[in-house]
C-alpha cells in the first residue's frame with residue numbers, strides 16, 4: 001500500500017483507513033446534497049457502515065493495483081477525497097476522481113491534490129495517460145483539468161445518471177509526454 005502523498009501548503013493525501021470512517025461519513029452527511037448533483041454514490045452511502053464498506057473496497061482495489069483513493073487532510077482535518085478511481089495497468093492508463101467539503105472550496109486545494117496525483121501517477125506508477133471525466137455543467141470541476149494543462153478530448157453523451165437525470169461528460173486527458181511537471 002502506497003504511503004502518504006504530500007501536496008504542499010499543508011495538504012496531505014493519506015490512503016483511506018477504517019479509523020477515518022466516522023469523519024468521512026460526517027463529511028458526506030454535511031455535503032450530501034451538493035455531492036449528489038455530480039457524484040453517483042452519495043445515495044448509497046447512508047451510514048458509517050456503508051462508509052466502512054467503501055473504505056474496505058478501496059483498500060482492496062489499492063492492493064490489487066486497480067485503484068488508489070486518498071483522504072485529503074488539511075489543517076489536521078479530513079476535507080475530502082481524491083485518487084485514481086480506476087487504474088488500467090495493461091494500458092498504463094488511469095482516471096482521477098475527487099470531491100471537497102464546501103468549506104474547503106476556493107483555496108486551490110483540489111488543484112494541488114490533483115497536481116500531486118499527476119506526479120505520483122506519471123513518476124511512481126509509470127502511467128502514460130491520465131483522464132478526468134466531468135459533468136459538462138460542473139464548472140468548478142472542469143476548471144481543475146483546464147488549469148492543469150489537460151486537453152479537452154470530447155463529450156460522452158448522457159454518460160452518467162445523476163440525481164435522476166442523464167448527464168453528458170466532458171473528457172479531459174493528459175499524456176506523460178505532455179505533462180509539465182516531468
Ligand SMILES: CC(C)(COP(=O)(O)OP(=O)(O)OC[C@H]1O[C@@H](n2cnc3c(N)ncnc32)[C@H](O)[C@@H]1OP(=O)(O)O)[C@@H](O)C(=O)NCCC(=O)NCCS
Pocket residue numbers: 034035038039098099100101104105106107108109110111112133134135138140141143144
Ligand atoms: C470540484 C471541486 C473539488 C472544486 O473545488 P475548488 O475548491 O473549486 O477547486 P480547487 O481546490 O482547485 O480551488 C480552486 C479555487 O480556489 C482558488 N484558488 C485560490 N488559491 C489557489 C491556488 N493557489 N491555485 C489554484 N486555485 C486557487 C481559485 O481561484 C478557485 O476559485 P474560483 O473558482 O472562485 O476562481 C468542488 O467544487 C467539489 O467537490 N464539488 C462537488 C463534487 C464534485 O463535483 N466532484 C467532481 C466530480 S467530476
